Amino acid sequence: MPDPRTLLVVGATGIVGRAAIDHFAGSPGWEVVALSRRGTGRPGVIDLRADLTDAEGLDTALARGPAVTHVLYAALYEQRDLVAGWRDDGQMRVNDAMFANLLDALGRHAPGLRHLTLMQGAKAYGLHDVQVPVPAKERWPRGAHKVFYWLQEDRLRERAAAGGWHFSILRPQLILGAAVGSPMNVIGAIGAYAAIQRELGEPLRFPGGGRYVHAASDARLIARAAEFCAMRPAAQDATYNVINGDTMVWQDLWPAIARHFGMEAGEPRPMRLAAEMPAHEANWARIAARHGLRTPSLEAFLGSSWQFTDRTFGFGLDAPLDRLESPIALWKAGFTGCEDTEDAILHWLARMQ
Numbered sequence: 001m002p003d004p005r006t007l008l009v010v011g012a013t014g015i016v017g018r019a020a021i022d023h024f025a026g027s028p029g030w031e032v033v034a035l036s037r038r039g040t041g042r043p044g045v046i047d048l049r050a051d052l053t054d055a056e057g058l059d060t061a062l063a064r065g066p067a068v069t070h071v072l073y074a075a076l077y078e079q080r081d082l083v084a085g086w087r088d089d090g091q092m093r094v095n096d097a098m099f100a101n102l103l104d105a106l107g108r109h110a111p112g113l114r115h116l117t118l119m120q121g122a123k124a125y126g127l128h129d130v131q132v133p134v135p136a137k138e139r140w141p142r143g144a145h146k147v148f149y150w151l152q153e154d155r156l157r158e159r160a161a162a163g164g165w166h167f168s169i170l171r172p173q174l175i176l177g178a179a180v181g182s183p184m185n186v187i188g189a190i191g192a193y194a195a196i197q198r199e200l201g202e203p204l205r206f207p208g209g210g211r212y213v214h215a216a217s218d219a220r221l222i223a224r225a226a227e228f229c230a231m232r233p234a235a236q237d238a239t240y241n242v243i244n245g246d247t248m249v250w251q252d253l254w255p256a257i258a259r260h261f262g263m264e265a266g267e268p269r270p271m272r273l274a275a276e277m278p279a280h281e282a283n284w285a286r287i288a289a290r291h292g293l294r295t296p297s298l299e300a301f302l303g304s305s306w307q308f309t310d311r312t313f314g315f316g317l318d319a320p321l322d323r324l325e326s327p328i329a330l331w332k333a334g335f336t337g338c339e340d341t342e343d344a345i346l347h348w349l350a351r352m353q
Contacts, residue, residue, distance in 0.1 A: 208313025
């Protein structure tokens, strides 16, 4: 008899959610249910629309869908002031409440739940704030800094133990993928910056700060890792970093990015993108009209991603921070996936174009 598996992707229109839907919808044996506020419109996927902060509406949405056996939780609430929100108690409470509402609804409508994958990230190690030992490892004690991850993780462990189902916690770093309106989409920001600079007749100058070593996570790799953990009992009930496997320095990748757009790289010129790029709405609107882009508003396209990209590029930092997570634990568990970060950046730039 076939093993029926129904996956609920929560946060289905985000960077991780979109890649997960593409992966699982194309994998044998999986029925995919997409939960989001806007809907995906993807053929072959069951769309459920709900706001995770609305417990009653969420319960109604899950009652309309099939009983799920697996969940990938990739939903996220960020404040408009992105970096300040990372330390804000209100932001943490909202993210905790969203996850709690989902767990409550699953308790009523998913009696056959087997596994839930929860997304965390580099903020688990404090990589957003301070230099930590390189590379960051899952076996370290929980950091003392405040982050909503700990609130969600405590709920997850308690509910899994009570419900008799399993879980995995995945920690990617600098996720590369495609989405519209995401608050942390460096790919979208690079593409919009390049398009506007080309419109102005300028070269593609690197706008960030000093050199530092970084790592990244292709959203396709995260989806494959999520399936691995869900289907491999020996790898369950554990936390894993999910990293492409190589390292990078943005300035060294910049010429390849410029070539992708048919542009000269030019000399670096530090620029606070979050301050300067919103003034180019008219230029973006002209580009969008010429090429028939789906999102003519730069603000709607990128959200807070300019702020995130400034941080990612090291703009304004007193000292560069080397930011690296170790992928070894997941590899030792048997996962063999990896991605070339330069190739991944160019892939996702092309996808968003």
